[in-house]
Amino acid sequence: MSGSTPITYDDVIAWINTFAASVRDQKEYLTELDSAIGDADHGINMDRGFQAVIGKLPGLPNRDIGAAFKTVGMTLVSTVGGASGPLYGTFFLQLGTATAGREAIGLDDLIAALDAGVAGVQRIGKAEPGDKTMLDTLLPARDALREAAASGASLQDALARAVAAAEQGMLATIPLVARKGRASYLGERSAGHQDPGATSSYLLLKAAADAWSGAAGGTAN
Amino acid sequence: MKKLINNPERAVDEELAGMAAAHGDLIRIIEPNVVLRRDAPRPGKVGVISGGGSGHEPMHGGYVGMGMLDAACPGAVFTSPVPDQMLAATKAVNAGAGVLHIVKNYTGDIMNFELAAEMARAEGIEVASVVIADDVAVKDSLYTAGRRGVGGTVLAEKIVGAAAEAGADLKTVAALCQKVQDNVRSMGMALTSCTVPVAGKPTFELGEDEMEIGIGIHGEPGRTRMKLAPADEITEMLATPILDDLPFKSGDTVLAFVNGMGGTPLMELYIVFNKLAQILKGRGIAIGRSFVGNYITSLEMAGTSITLLRLDDELTRFWDAPVHTPALRWGV
């Protein structure tokens, strides 16, 4: 299963569009989380970026998944600002490099792309697991996806496990004391609040599972 | 939300259009949202740029002009600008002598400026960056993103801008900026919250009888929240950690900067300054230069911040040098 190519260009576009809609939907919630331990703009930042992204997607010239991810990344870098602009921007740019020239990818390719994306976030943000950032969602999700793939799970099963791991990771940020980003200014006072970036990253994984739950990427061939 | 705006989404764009209309003799606005010195690039001169979220006016756009910044990059309200802006600013001010980026220490500002510096270098422009991190309210440890850049930034922009105007090279200008950073400390407090236009509601809640000591300029919570106290006690609470941190010693001469957060009348800032002067006198520290007013704000937040810069002859001379910008003008 994981050797096949179940994720098409259209699936990728559906993922991005689903995430953009989810960010719009959760804009206030993400901003509220950021107001507790940051500066009350995370939802606003992400929404500004993804509204710009969905404006760009229809104009893409070909069905290159890598080019689509790169467009997402470049648009985020150019429109979001804040910490999340360079972080999510780099994440998608790395996804783009890993999938350059592909019209369809398999679960293994997705895992390799996520590896590259997470490494990009770590390279520019220099955060470690447990620092109370988006990495606390992305890392366990990536690991769960890899384990699921190794055990031969289908794309949907693997994604379901990744989303569960992402959710756990997100919730696990609540008791953590932040050591990176604006929340770190609070020291001990940052404990007891869920990290906004970890929450948007959970929504990103969830958007993939939601977008790909139908016919696409399924057992049909 | 009660604000003099037309549309929250357009507030920054309309502000910039207004600045261009009001100060067209000093600045112009170029895409994508860069406040540029009217006569940039100046032949042979090192370019000095800064940037950050909007909502801190007059910082940074109000400091673009002769003797201070060559360009400023205003982001969305309280959100660091994007690399495209810093790249455009860097190219627009570069006259071949290189460009200094004055960056306030926030994760977002650091990363966005870094991306821009990489792109500018790839285009053959020499870029140096200095990070301002002067807020003693934040512990400077491995467990934080480090101290925030606050009031010291305004002083750095003035002093460094004067040196660049006088023809100093990039290395000298960057070293001077680092010298300001090494000798400046700040701390702020809030009496009320502030409302980001697109958010529509206050960034944080503060009771009628409460204050936040150690507030950040984006309304980030500070060290402690406590019952409101008289101005003299508040001034002590801000001045003591600043003085003890550097530390400022008997015999030092300082530039004493009492800043308003946007919603506090000058009357109250002078009440704070009065107490600050007594505290400094008590410690044997001389006030060489004074600076009082709303120079780095947080929208309509009420509150104040104190910044002390240890002066020497060089810093004093560049502070006194002529400046002509929308918000600061002397010696011309």
Ligand SMILES: Nc1ncnc2c1ncn2[C@@H]1O[C@H](COP(=O)(O)OP(=O)(O)O)[C@@H](O)[C@H]1O
């Ligand atoms: N160094 C870092 N590495 C990884 N993620 C980070 C880092 N710093 C901040 N973040 C993430 O960014 C989120 C905040 O994003 P946002 O509010 O949009 O930017 P800003 O903090 O500049 O206002 C945090 O919740 C955190 O998950």
Ligand SMILES: [Mg+2]
């Ligand atoms: Mg934020």
